[in-house]
Amino acid sequence: MNRRHWLLSASGAALLGAGAGCGHAPGTADNTRPTRDPALWPFASDSPWNTPLGDGARYTAIRSPGFDPTAGARLNTRQWSHPVFIAQADDPTVALHLRGQSRPVRVQRVPPQAQPDPMADGSLLLIDVPRRSVVELWRAERVGSDRIVAEAVVVNALTGMGLDSAWHGVRASGGSALGGLIRQGELERGLGHVLALAVPPQALNRLGPQGNAWVWPAASADDGDGRRYGTAGNLHLGSLLALPPDLALDTLGLQAGPETVLARALQDFGACLTDTVREGGPVAFQGEPEVHDSAARIRPEALRTLVERLQVVINHAPRSVGGGGQRRAPPAPAFSRD
Numbered sequence: 574m575n576r577r578h579w580l581l582s583a584s585g586a587a588l589l590g591a592g593a594g595c596g597h598a599p600g601t602a603d604n605t606r607p608t609r610d611p612a613l614w615p616f617a618s619d620s621p622w623n624t625p626l627g628d629g630a631r632y633t634a635i636r637s638p639g640f641d642p643t644a645g646a647r648l649n650t651r652q653w654s655h656p657v658f659i660a661q662a663d664d665p666t667v668a669l670h671l672r673g674q675s676r677p678v679r680v681q682r683v684p685p686q687a688q689p690d691p692m693a694d695g696s697l698l699l700i701d702v703p704r705r706s707v708v709e710l711w712r713a714e715r716v717g718s719d720r721i722v723a724e725a726v727v728v729n730a731l732t733g734m735g736l737d738s739a740w741h742g743v744r745a746s747g748g749s750a751l752g753g754l755i756r757q758g759e760l761e762r763g764l765g766h767v768l769a770l771a772v773p774p775q776a777l778n779r780l781g782p783q784g785n786a787w788v789w790p791a792a793s794a795d796d797g798d799g800r801r802y803g804t805a806g807n808l809h810l811g812s813l814l815a816l817p818p819d820l821a822l823d824t825l826g827l828q829a830g831p832e833t834v835l836a837r838a839l840q841d842f843g844a845c846l847t848d849t850v851r852e853g854g855p856v857a858f859q860g861e862p863e864v865h866d867s868a869a870r871i872r873p874e875a876l877r878t879l880v881e882r883l884q885v886v887i888n889h890a891p892r893s894v895g896g897g898g899q900r901r902a903p904p905a906p907a908f909s910r911d
Contacts, residue, residue, distance in 0.1 A: 608909040611731035612704035623905040630896025632884040637806030639775030646876040650865040658687040689713040711743040740793035746847040747793035755860035760831040760867040764838035769859040771848035777802040813889040815843030
């Protein structure tokens with residue numbers, strides 16, 4: 574993400590004088606449920622994060638001189654991930670500050686055990702008590718029991734679209750870090766949303782068709798202009814990749830469980846390019862820390878097999894989300910009113 578201070582509030586995400594804390598409950602992608610909890614499965618049913626691929630989707634092979642599918646992939650859970658903590662009404666009140674500023678941006682309830690990711694990005698996602706908004710922190714640091722400082726503080730509505738027309742999250746692409754994040758339980762029960770995927774910067778083409786270093790639904794790029802990206806190929810920050818519909822998953826030698834769940838999600842929903850990894854490194858899917866044990870059951874050779882078969886969905890756009898047409902999976906259920 575861009576190296577600068579930010580304080581933003583998404584439309585519909587109220588800034589509270591007090592409010593949030595933690596408790597992880599299992600997520601689910603079971604579409605037979607009549608409603609869903611936005612804290613566990615966020616964003617509107619018509620959000621690009623929740624829209625399945627359609628039979629109008631057009632696929633093409635990845636062409637990128639900087640993309641090496643044989644380098645395999647990993648699933649970030651305990652490092653370079655996005656820890657999520659859900660507030661409870663009896664959690665202590667904590668002030669959230671932009672680094673170097675004495676006045677807090679927001680005061681809300683935060684679980685005592687809430688800690689940012691240990692790597693340099695220090696991501697920390699705090700969902701409020703009503704379970705309707707998330708505060709996203711970048712380079713966060715706990716200072717005592719009642720104060721957290723960070724270099725970015727962004728509020729996003731859990732019932733919104735999970736993206737904006739400008740940078741509005743703690744990812745390079747500008748959307749909410751909850752978008753595409755694999756949540757607890759989803760690798761067992763099923764993934765009902767698009768995944769987030771990070772690739773090496775040289776794999777991306779900063780010369781996008783609209784003159785930006787990104788394509789929709791991204792709204793920003795690393796360093797603001799993607800200066801570290803390449804200048805060739807059909808991969809842009811924001812591109813949607815997916816397994817083609819005619820690929821028979823049962824021919825890939827995948828094991829039942831998390832491997833087949835991940836493969837099905839990549840064929841039904843795809844993966845959006847949201848971030849970059851170190852140059853020359855393997856591509857990385859994103860999961861919250863509670864996903865670690867399930868993710869460990871996915872063999873490296875299975876991840877490599879899936880990445881090698883990904884293609885670009887070339888007509889993923891605001892008026893043809895997921896390519897349009899008959900959807901491969903049911904829509905996300907309505908939100909609960911609790």
